[in-house]
Amino acid sequence: MSITVVGASNWDMFTYVDTMPRVGETIKGNDFKVSFGGKAANQVVQAALLGSKCTIITKLGDDVSGVNTLKNFKDKNINCDYISIVKDVPSGCATIIVDKKGDNNIIIVGGANDKLSVEDIENAKSQIQNSSLLLCQLEVSLDVTLKALQVAKESKCKTILNLTPINDKPIVLEMLTFTDILIVNEIELYGIYKSTFNSSDAKEDESDINELIKRGEQLISKYNKIENIIVTLGGKGQLLLCKEPKDNCHIELKEKVKVVDTTGAGDSFIGSLAHYLTKGSPMKQSIELASKVASISVTRHGTQSSYPSLSEIN
Numbered sequence: 001m002s003i004t005v006v007g008a009s010n011w012d013m014f015t016y017v018d019t020m021p022r023v024g025e026t027i028k029g030n031d032f033k034v035s036f037g038g039k040a041a042n043q044v045v046q047a048a049l050l051g052s053k054c055t056i057i058t059k060l061g062d063d064v065s066g067v068n069t070l071k072n073f074k075d076k077n078i079n080c081d082y083i084s085i086v087k088d089v090p091s092g093c094a095t096i097i098v099d100k101k102g103d104n105n106i107i108i109v110g111g112a113n114d115k116l117s118v119e120d121i122e123n124a125k126s127q128i129q130n131s132s133l134l135l136c137q138l139e140v141s142l143d144v145t146l147k148a149l150q151v152a153k154e155s156k157c158k159t160i161l162n163l164t165p166i167n168d169k170p171i172v173l174e175m176l177t178f179t180d181i182l183i184v185n186e187i188e189l190y191g192i193y194k195s196t197f198n199s200s201d202a203k204e205d206e207s208d209i210n211e212l213i214k215r216g217e218q219l220i221s222k223y224n225k226i227e228n229i230i231v232t233l234g235g236k237g238q239l240l241l242c243k244e245p246k247d248n249c250h251i252e253l254k255e256k257v258k259v260v261d262t263t264g265a266g267d268s269f270i271g272s273l274a275h276y277l278t279k280g281s282p283m284k285q286s287i288e289l290a291s292k293v294a295s296i297s298v299t300r301h302g303t304q305s306s307y308p309s310l311s312e313i314n
């Protein structure tokens with residue numbers, strides 16, 4: 001029972017300022033923090049913290065952040081056999097400037113993540129096909145993600161696609177023909193609905209649950225392979241959409257928590273969901289358990305640093 005995650009690892013650098021610098025201006029900042037990021041990295045770390053046997057297929061640069069990221073994966077007992085180090089290329093990184101109002105400017109450099117190739121997936125074919133679950137997002141080249149999903153579906157390995165960052169290229173629609181479980185937030189659901197049905201439909205109310213269910217149902221009947229669509233709704237829980245509309249449900253959060261920082265909550269939820277599904281829990285129960293983990297993560301600062309481990313879940 002193992003999980004393989006394909007995608008990006010990043011080094012997130014946060015600089016805190018009173019006000020954003022203007023072009024050409026040099027200012028003094030108030031604080032600086034670094035943290036591990038990248039959706040694939042976050043998701044695999046959360047699943048591993050809960051005790052799953054995990055592998056990540058990713059690329060790192062030949063630099064200090066690459067060394068630290070590799071150590072972080074090893075410390076979490078994640079299989080690093082399919083991580084390669086790229087010479088003369090930086091590790092993926094995000095420079096995030098946050099002002100005192102909480103507004104931010106973000107610059108993402110793909111670096112080594114952009115070097116992950118279809119050939120890397122071919123080399124990891126047996127790893128993917130011997131896994132119970134493959135987890136992908138859209139942060140690396142889209143042909144790499146498509147290849148990973150295709151390789152998985154040549155075997156019994158289940159596939160989860162987290163459709164973020166949303167992308168309207170036709171290759172993304174092709175991915176949905178190799179996806180068992182699709183995970184989106186409200187905005188991503190509307191995005192994929194529009195590109196699937198070529199629709200410029202004006203009604204796009206992200207808070208209208210019935211409207212979200214309607215769009216999800218149309219998507220699930222369009223793509224035969226998809227068994228479930230899960231729509232994450234932040235503090236409002238999740239929607240679970242199934243092949244049989246009578247099984248659709250809105251899973252509300254069991255208890256209210258004191259929210260400190262929701263960064264990376266989506267990845268905590270997905271990594272946990274992968275963990276509970278591979279342990280054999282039914283879908284609805286897996287969502288409830290994963291939601292509990294993600295709601296602990298929002299009560300703490302940071303991304304991976306906010307993720308609870310098994311011993312903290314009661």
Ligand SMILES: Nc1ncnc2c1ncn2[C@@H]1O[C@H](COP(=O)(O)OP(=O)(O)OP(=O)(O)O)[C@@H](O)[C@H]1O
Nearest residue numbers: 185232233234235237259264265266269291294295
């Ligand atoms: N305010 C909150 N209170 C409790 N739990 C929350 C809250 N916000 C998020 N969560 C938990 O985290 C899960 C994922 O959150 P969200 O819907 O914001 O994902 P996302 O939009 O994909 O987020 P991200 O920006 O992290 O990618 C939710 O389904 C829920 O379980």
